[in-house]
Amino acid sequence: MCHSDLPPGQPAPDAVRREVDIPLSTGEVMPALHVAADPDAPGVLIIADMLGRSPFYENLAALLAAAGFQALLADVFFRQGPLPEPGAEAAIARRARLDENQSLDDLRAAVDWLARRSTGTAVGTIGFCMGGTFALDLTSTQDQLVTVSYYGFPEPPAWVVTPPPRPVDLVGSLRGPVLAFWGDQDTTVGMTSVERYAERAAAADPHFEHAVLPGLGHGFLGSSDLGDPSDPGSETWTRSVAHLRSHLHVG
Known part of the structure; x- marks a missing residue:
């Protein structure tokens, strides 16, 4: 389903981790994990699924820091x-x-x-499941x-009580480089809505890229060996890091 534990065979890299508070317009603060090898590196916001913060996402934050980013898991x-x-x-x-x-x-x-703490002008986002929906909404509105x-x-699924805007309704305003992944066995999301979205996104944004992976279902990265280049999920992670590095001008 969603992601909680580390992918199999995945070692956790060393990185500087600290707990931070993000000030909100409501006057509240949102807790987050900040992981960085370089405090001035381009920022990447990790947006988790409905299980929330877990060792899986903490490990991804460390992997992103090792790749040259400062990662924030809110x-x-x-x-x-x-x-x-x-x-x-x-x-x-x-x-x-x-x-x-x-x-x-x-x-x-x-x-x-993140933008205030980075030397670059752009910020990366990487979202999964519910977080992937949020990421698509953000890139159509910011x-x-x-x-x-x-x-x-x-x-978004019909059972969500207070859903965000439907990304398919905002796709005409899609902006910025976007890379999206689905598995063709993902009955949770539904391939009909994916096909509709991808067609409209490609027409709206020349920088939109996506891949539908054969034989994989929802949450496939959670069971992928990110250290095995022959693993299809690992290949998507390599491509994701390259996408972020290219457009955030790392290395």
Whole structure:
């Protein structure tokens, strides 16, 4: 389903980690993990799935830091608190209490926080599942973003209580370099909506790229060996890092 543990065979690289607070327009602060090898490096915001912050995303933050970025893993569920127990049922119940439009505003504040701490003009975002949906919404509503989306929902599921804007409705305003991935067995997102979105995105933004991977379903990166170049999921991660490095001018 979503991502909690490290992918198999994946060592966690060393990196400088610190807990930070992101000031919000509401007067609140959103907690986040900041991981960086260079404090002036271009920033990349990691947007997690509905399980929220987990060892999987903490490891991705370290991998991004090792690749030359400063990574920020924000906790959009800080108002709802931690999951009372593992599993999809508890995650769905917590997500039902999440105002996802407010979450978009919170994530914009996180983008601004990174932009102020970077020497570049653009900020990267990389989102997964629910976070992939947020990433697609952000890149249709904000300038100076370099985007990677894994299995985002062009049309959020009907069971989401307070969904964000549907990315398919904002696709005409898509801007910036966007790289998106889905698996062709992803019945959770649905290939019909993916095809509709990708067709419209390609017409709206010449910098939109996507791939639909054969034989893979939802959440495939969570079971990929990122150290194995022959693993299809690993190849998408390599491509994602190259996309961010190219457009954020790293190395």
